[in-house]
Amino acid sequence: MSRTSKLDQVKNCSASYVLALNDTLAVVSGKWKTPIIGALFFGKKRFKELEREIPGITARMLSKELKELEAIGMVIRTVYDTMPVSVEYELTRSGKSFSRVMDVMVEWGIEHRECVMNKQKVFAKNHANS
Amino acid sequence: MSRTSKLDQVKNCSASYVLALNDTLAVVSGKWKTPIIGALFFGKKRFKELEREIPGITARMLSKELKELEAIGMVIRTVYDTMPVSVEYELTRSGKSFSRVMDVMVEWGIEHRECVMNKQKVFAKNHANS
DNA sequence: GTAACCACTATACTTTTGTATAGCGCAAAT
DNA sequence: ATTTGCGCTATACAAAAGTATAGTGGTTAC
Numbered sequence: 003m004s005r006t007s008k009l010d011q012v013k014n015c016s017a018s019y020v021l022a023l024n025d026t027l028a029v030v031s032g033k034w035k036t037p038i039i040g041a042l043f044f045g046k047k048r049f050k051e052l053e054r055e056i057p058g059i060t061a062r063m064l065s066k067e068l069k070e071l072e073a074i075g076m077v078i079r080t081v082y083d084t085m086p087v088s089v090e091y092e093l094t095r096s097g098k099s100f101s102r103v104m105d106v107m108v109e110w111g112i113e114h115r116e117c118v119m120n121k122q123k124v125f126a127k128n129h130a131n132s
Numbered sequence: 133m134s135r136t137s138k139l140d141q142v143k144n145c146s147a148s149y150v151l152a153l154n155d156t157l158a159v160v161s162g163k164w165k166t167p168i169i170g171a172l173f174f175g176k177k178r179f180k181e182l183e184r185e186i187p188g189i190t191a192r193m194l195s196k197e198l199k200e201l202e203a204i205g206m207v208i209r210t211v212y213d214t215m216p217v218s219v220e221y222e223l224t225r226s227g228k229s230f231s232r233v234m235d236v237m238v239e240w241g242i243e244h245r246e247c248v249m250n251k252q253k254v255f256a257k258n259h260a261n262s
Numbered sequence: 263g264t265a266a267c268c269a270c271t272a273t274a275c276t277t278t279t280g281t282a283t284a285g286c287g288c289a290a291a292t
Numbered sequence: 293a294t295t296t297g298c299g300c301t302a303t304a305c306a307a308a309a310g311t312a313t314a315g316t317g318g319t320t321a322c
Contacts, residue, residue, distance in 0.1 A: 060312075191299080
């Protein structure tokens with residue numbers, strides 16, 4: 003295995019690398035996508051269930067975001083022809099695999115918070131007698 | 133090792149877990165943070181260097197985003213008292229460690245794209261004679 | 263028959279985010 | 293003396309994202 007050269011890195015950086023990153027960013031963009039995805043990790047849910055489980059969301063936003071998540075292949079919408087119709091939303095395969103990404107994000111978030119706090123502690127210690 | 137219970141998951145989900153995730157989301161929020169971070173992965177840079185390397189960014193946005201990245205502990209700003217002053221921006225330790233997160237995001241983005249494309253292929257195949 | 267549940271949609275509005283353009287104070291180069 | 297580069301800031305505006313509120317068309321429960 004040869005290590006990637008600086009040039010390769012730059013090339014990577016300008017092409018498919020950036021596209022892939024932007025695809026992933028689209029999944030977490032906006033205020034409500036992560037709560038929705040989070041709720042769906044526990045299994046399929048109906049519209050009203052999601053609305054109740056996600057505090058503060060409006061029907062308009064939920065509807066909009068679910069459509070977007072469906073469009074980018076994160077969520078499947080299934081309509082059952084009961085009376086009246088019931089609708090269920092669930093994560094696709096790659097939707098489920100997104101937990102990997104969210105796990106790393108949480109992990110980094112925790113570490114980063116510790117890191118920042120330690121710096122504040124050291125700062126406070128060094129300035130305790132002033 | 134005991135497996136996490138449903139209840140534990142829910143608890144995790146509602147407390148520090150969410151805070152950590154939101155911290156991480158703050159790092160990638162907005163149009164210009166990832167390009168800036170990406171540029172700084174290659175080493176410290178001056179203001180004008182960043183401006184030149186990131187196509188389309190304005191001085192106002194660069195300045196704003198750098199301040200935010202500094203505020204959340206991603207970037208360090210160093211002023212050298214040359215004449216006139218020169219200023220350098222570089223990633224902090226946790227700023228550098230953010231490459232881990234971006235790598236996973238890119239990885240997932242690539243896989244997800246393949247996944248979506250395959251589905252389209254299968255769809256096209258199944259509807260080839262219609 | 264009216265009240266409530268479901269799965270939304272429509273309209274109007276506010277807030278946030280990003281863009282465009284100009285300019286400042288300083289110094290070195292031409 | 294004027295232009296150029298540096299590291300920004302200020303002002304005004306446009307676009308995107310989000311909120312608030314009401315309403316639709318159907319069904320079942322009381």
